[in-house]
Amino acid sequence: MNPQTLKIDGARLLQRLRDLGRFGALEGGGTNRLALSDADRAARDWTVAQMQALDMAVSVDAIGNVVATYAGTEALPPVMTGSHIDTVRTGGLYDGNYGVMAGLEVVATLRDAGLRPRRPIQVAFFTNEEGARFQPDMLGSLVLVGGLPLQEALAVPAVDNGARLGDELQRIGYAGSAPVGRPVVDSFVELHIEQGPVLEQQATAIGVVEGVQGICWMEFTFDGTSNHAGTTPMALRHDAGECAMRTAVFVAELVARYGGRQLGTVGALQIRPNLINVIPNQAVMTVDLRNTDGQRLRNAQAEVLAFARAMALRSGVQFQHRQLADFAPVAFDADLVASVERHARAQGLSTLRMPSGAGHDAQMLARVCPTAMVFVPSAGGLSHNVREHTAPEQLEQGANVLLQVLLERAGR
Numbered sequence: 001m002n003p004q005t006l007k008i009d010g011a012r013l014l015q016r017l018r019d020l021g022r023f024g025a026l027e028g029g030g031t032n033r034l035a036l037s038d039a040d041r042a043a044r045d046w047t048v049a050q051m052q053a054l055d056m057a058v059s060v061d062a063i064g065n066v067v068a069t070y071a072g073t074e075a076l077p078p079v080m081t082g083s084h085i086d087t088v089r090t091g092g093l094y095d096g097n098y099g100v101m102a103g104l105e106v107v108a109t110l111r112d113a114g115l116r117p118r119r120p121i122q123v124a125f126f127t128n129e130e131g132a133r134f135q136p137d138m139l140g141s142l143v144l145v146g147g148l149p150l151q152e153a154l155a156v157p158a159v160d161n162g163a164r165l166g167d168e169l170q171r172i173g174y175a176g177s178a179p180v181g182r183p184v185v186d187s188f189v190e191l192h193i194e195q196g197p198v199l200e201q202q203a204t205a206i207g208v209v210e211g212v213q214g215i216c217w218m219e220f221t222f223d224g225t226s227n228h229a230g231t232t233p234m235a236l237r238h239d240a241g242e243c244a245m246r247t248a249v250f251v252a253e254l255v256a257r258y259g260g261r262q263l264g265t266v267g268a269l270q271i272r273p274n275l276i277n278v279i280p281n282q283a284v285m286t287v288d289l290r291n292t293d294g295q296r297l298r299n300a301q302a303e304v305l306a307f308a309r310a311m312a313l314r315s316g317v318q319f320q321h322r323q324l325a326d327f328a329p330v331a332f333d334a335d336l337v338a339s340v341e342r343h344a345r346a347q348g349l350s351t352l353r354m355p356s357g358a359g360h361d362a363q364m365l366a367r368v369c370p371t372a373m374v375f376v377p378s379a380g381g382l383s384h385n386v387r388e389h390t391a392p393e394q395l396e397q398g399a400n401v402l403l404q405v406l407l408e409r410a411g412r
Helices: 010-020 038-053 097-113 139-144 150-154 165-172 240-258 294-315 334-346 361-365 392-410
Strands: 057-060 066-070 079-083 121-125 187-193 206-212 214-223 263-265 269-272 282-291 318-327 351-356 371-376
Touching: 010 038, 010 097, 010 392, 038 057, 038 066, 038 097, 038 121, 038 165, 066 097, 079 097, 079 361, 079 392, 097 121, 097 187, 097 392, 139 150, 139 361, 150 165, 187 334, 187 361, 187 392, 206 334, 206 361, 206 392, 214 240, 214 294, 240 263, 240 269, 240 282, 240 294, 282 294, 294 318, 334 351, 334 371, 334 392, 351 371, 361 371, 371 392
Parallel strands: 079 121, 079 187, 187 371, 206 351
Antiparallel strands: 057 066, 066 121, 206 371, 214 282, 214 318, 263 282, 269 282
């Protein structure tokens, strides 16, 4: 059999995605499967069973990352693929899940054909990629590559109930023994939905991802003084809420001023005591800044932080700042990126070279091995939404590109 003519089983891939979507299912077709929750444990158990059914050797490391290995003909550093299976509270069926299930479908296809490449192929899912329950995001892959000390990661508290990450790993049975910090990997290729509108708008089948934009997450806390909204003159107020809202406006104005690929979002805002006739005594807000240009991202971060501090000083309120995530832009391996493009075009698929707007585990693996990503379109650009959707034929096309890229890489 000519490996270049191999095709994945699209129906089997779709069924696995539907089956995985049962864990933490929401009305409307989405999922709520926060990292290390009971729903995540059930999804992990099911996915591990799928791996074992393909005769893959499964290991769990000390931060809960799961890696399954399909043996090659030689004991060489493996080619890895995969993504994550945790979701945000309003997640869809495809974000992360697609990359893991497509990796298993590649192995199933090779197994059905009786083929084993020279190098082993690994399929992984990483702990807490979303950052919706523990921060920072991409925590599991960051620990794997040595970018965050294990003990520091295990001590991170959950944002919902304060539980330590290490305790939650123990609770769900995924505190593994495999080491972290020095992975031996030949290369890593992650297949993912775009999570944006570009491919659909340009009627393009495959996004050839050249890198990931930098990400800066900050949390600001303003502490002022509660007082009566009707009796306290504006000039005598210490209004924490006003500080937060003016900072949010500054973020929007900064993004417009910078232009280009600068993005800015105030995604969370909590005001206390949150009463209509009471001046807020506390406001806690988050700021998400992203750019493919590392220097401009650092400049934006410095500007927003300086404005927030100045606003607090002017208003007579206390100010605290926490850095929740700080990742520089990442450029992927040129040869591996070219391989993705070549194999997509060989299958008659249109391609577009593009950056990734979202953070991905691939950017962490890029610290230790050649890395690339493959994107397929997202209908309406929707993601982190129960209506997240990619057409079945597009899911199949992406998985077939992944199959050929992995075969080429693992055959070296």
